[in-house]
Amino acid sequence: MLIRKPPNLSELEVTPYELYLNRRKFIGQAGRIALMAAVAPSTLAASNLMSEEAAAAVFGAQEDELTPYEHVTQYNNFYEFGTGKADPARTAGEFRAKPWTVKIDGHCERPGDYAIEDLLGRFPSEERIYRLRCVEAWSMVIPWMGFPLKDLLAWVQPTSRAQYVEFTTLHDPDQMPGQRRAILDWPYREGLRIDEAMNPLTLMATGVYGQELPNQNGAPLRLAVPWKYGFKSIKSIVRIRLVEELPATSWNMMLPREYGFFANVNPEVSHPRWSQARERRLGEIRRRETLMFNGYAEEVASLYEGMDLQRWF
Amino acid sequence: MILKSAVWLLGLVPLFWTGFRFATVGLGANPIEAVLHWAGRWTLILLLAGLSITPLRRLTGWNQIIKVRRLVGLFAFFYASLHLSIYLGLDQGFAWSFIVEDVVERPFITVGAGAFLCLVPLALTSTRGWIRRLGKRWQRLHRLVYAAAAMGTLHFFWKVKADTFWPLVAASILAALLLVRVPWQRRRRAEK
Numbered sequence: 001m002l003i004r005k006p007p008n009l010s011e012l013e014v015t016p017y018e019l020y021l022n023r024r025k026f027i028g029q030a031g032r033i034a035l036m037a038a039v040a041p042s043t044l045a046a047s048n049l050m051s052e053e054a055a056a057a058v059f060g061a062q063e064d065e066l067t068p069y070e071h072v073t074q075y076n077n078f079y080e081f082g083t084g085k086a087d088p089a090r091t092a093g094e095f096r097a098k099p100w101t102v103k104i105d106g107h108c109e110r111p112g113d114y115a116i117e118d119l120l121g122r123f124p125s126e127e128r129i130y131r132l133r134c135v136e137a138w139s140m141v142i143p144w145m146g147f148p149l150k151d152l153l154a155w156v157q158p159t160s161r162a163q164y165v166e167f168t169t170l171h172d173p174d175q176m177p178g179q180r181r182a183i184l185d186w187p188y189r190e191g192l193r194i195d196e197a198m199n200p201l202t203l204m205a206t207g208v209y210g211q212e213l214p215n216q217n218g219a220p221l222r223l224a225v226p227w228k229y230g231f232k233s234i235k236s237i238v239r240i241r242l243v244e245e246l247p248a249t250s251w252n253m254m255l256p257r258e259y260g261f262f263a264n265v266n267p268e269v270s271h272p273r274w275s276q277a278r279e280r281r282l283g284e285i286r287r288r289e290t291l292m293f294n295g296y297a298e299e300v301a302s303l304y305e306g307m308d309l310q311r312w313f
Numbered sequence: 314m315i316l317k318s319a320v321w322l323l324g325l326v327p328l329f330w331t332g333f334r335f336a337t338v339g340l341g342a343n344p345i346e347a348v349l350h351w352a353g354r355w356t357l358i359l360l361l362a363g364l365s366i367t368p369l370r371r372l373t374g375w376n377q378i379i380k381v382r383r384l385v386g387l388f389a390f391f392y393a394s395l396h397l398s399i400y401l402g403l404d405q406g407f408a409w410s411f412i413v414e415d416v417v418e419r420p421f422i423t424v425g426a427g428a429f430l431c432l433v434p435l436a437l438t439s440t441r442g443w444i445r446r447l448g449k450r451w452q453r454l455h456r457l458v459y460a461a462a463a464m465g466t467l468h469f470f471w472k473v474k475a476d477t478f479w480p481l482v483a484a485s486i487l488a489a490l491l492l493v494r495v496p497w498q499r500r501r502r503a504e505k
Contacts, residue, residue: 071342083476086341136474138343183475254475273419273471275411282342286406 064131067140067282069209075282076216077134078235079183080169080176087178088216095175097212097219097236106166106242109157116220122155123147125206130226132233133265133294137287138280144224145207150198152240158194162242165197166190167223167234184250190234191247191261192225193303201226201299205233227296229263260313264304265294269313320381324388327355345403352396357469357483359389360462364490371497383439386458390436393429421471428464431457462487 074089081088081095100116125145133139153165171187173179179186196202203224206213213219218235225232231251241247251259258272267277267290278287293300304312331351334340340347363385370378405412415422435455437443444451466487470480 067342075342079475085343138346270418273421275414278408278411280343280345280404285345285403287404287408 064141065283066129066143071282072140072142072208073214073216077136077230078178078216078218080178080186080188080236081216082178083183089214091177092215095215095219097215100220100238102221102237103239104152104156104241105239107159107162107244108153108242109159110155119147119152119204119221120206123151123204127210128203128205128224130201130203130224131294132224132226132230133279133290135229135231135259135263135271135276137274137276137278137290138282139294140282142224143209144203144205145210146203146205146224148200149202149204149223150200152204153197156242158242161244163194164243164245164247165192165194166239166241166243166247167192167237168239168241169234169236170238184254187238188234188250189247189253190223190232190249191243192232194242195303196225196300199300199303201296227265227293227300229259229265231259232263262304262309262312264300264309264313265290266292266309266313268292269310314380316377316381317384320384320388324359324384324391327351327392345399349396349399349404352392352399353469355392356389356396357462357465359385359392360458360465361483361486361490363389364458364462364487368490368493387436387439390432393432397429421468424464424471425468428461428468431461431464435461459491 075085076088077085078088078092081091098116101113102116102119103113105111125147127143127145129141129143131139131141149165167190169188170176171179173186192202203226205218205222205224206220208214208217213222218233218237221237222235223233223237232249246261249259249261252261265276270276276290279290280287291297331340331348335344335348363382366378366382366385370376401407401412405415416426417423435457438447438451438454447454466480466483469483470477473480
């Protein structure tokens with residue numbers, strides 16, 4: 001297993017990403033107008049205005065309209081509330097997202113039990129419009145509210161032994177009826193390599209469409225890792241642990257041939273049972289081509305330089 | 314005939330109900346997936362319903378029911394054709410290279426295609442003309458329905474990610490409908 005040292009954070013370029021954000025924000029506020037790629041990314045690249053990858057990230061290969069709030073909150077994979085897409089909205093109504101405590105522990109200088117209000121107070125949220133690509137080959141464009149995980153990690157100060165970040169969801173079958181069946185090995189667990197966790201894109205999401213997260217979207221705190229398949233974006237987080245070894249992750253434990261640890265969006269690596277080359281953007285009729293790293297290659301490809309992505313899927 | 318009219322109605326209800334929902338509340342965030350799954354569900358339901366007619370007749374002595382078996386079977390084929398068309402047209406957008414790759418490389422699609430192929434000759438030879446023309450061979454040909462139902466159930470089972478509840482229900486019903494025929498097959502063979 002290739003263990004990478006966390007990259008020098010000052011080398012991470014944030015500016016092109018902020019440009020991307022501002023354009024997305026403008027599009028979102030301009031009444032969800034579809035962004036037509038009026039100028040093909042290759043033309044922009046040819047004119048040296050920006051790299052082809054940056055242009056693709058900013059404009060997308062095709063339009064990127066926001067997914068309506070109704071769909072974002074009524075079409076969910078959240079097996080803790082049932083395995084149907086409509087189940088979470090139906091059964092998560094009584095879920096208590098407050099009071100909520102997140103235990104942060106493992107190899108760090110400031111472990112502790114943090115109330116969600118503490119986190120929200122210490123790390124102000126901003127709007128981030130991200131694509132979410134499910135492993136099932138459908139996708140959405142979601143305006144999250146949240147704070148970068150890297151800010152939280154900077155505060156808790158991981159030690160040099162922290163190679164990975166492990167996340168755990170609440171385990172409470174009384175509140176989460178789906179947990180009464182052993183569909184997955186509860187509680188849901190996920191993880192990131194420390195450099196993935198420190199990437200500016202990795203978001204601790206606390207809201208959507210400018211409001212608090214609805215229960216079915218993973219209230220009150222969830223991950224949004226837009227360059228990975230959606231199952232990596234763990235919901236209703238109760239524990240964040242800095243660990244030395246690669247953490248076990250729920251879908252990988254369930255079906256290791258189908259769901260890997262990295263789960264980077266990659267049109268060239270098919271799921272054993274379906275192709276990942278195309279996806280259905282909700283609201284569209286024709287499938288669209290899936291982009292490498294879900295169109296975030298500019299921001300994250302460097303994390304995987306030299307890695308065999310067929311092997312480490 | 315009241316029974317046939319009832320089956321006609323029941324066979325068309327899912328279609329009208331879904332059409333109604335589509336026109337009013339909509340079919341959710343992913344309507345193409347919704348109708349694809351809906352059509353597949355009804356294909357399997359109707360296949361199993363068709364397979365339950367003969368056992369029902371033998372167990373209850375209700376001979377009239379055999380008259381609607383063909384209609385139920387043809388409805389199953391109708392929903393199977395819908396399911397296939399939605400997959401080819403709406404879901405895959407007639408992208409033939411992707412479709413061929415799916416059929417060849419994804420086992421659950423291979424058996425799905427196989428199930429449909431088994432149903433085609435059954436639909437084509439469902440008429441009285443063909444029953445006459447084929448004679449004894451008709452009965453043998455139409456045993457393909459067992460293969461179709463088995464492959465359809467496997468297709469469903471292999472498609473789901475983790476929640477195997479409904480595929481297992483379908484498999485159990487199919488197993489029961491096949492097992493109940495075993496003693497009758499044995500008796501018929503013994504009589505020959």
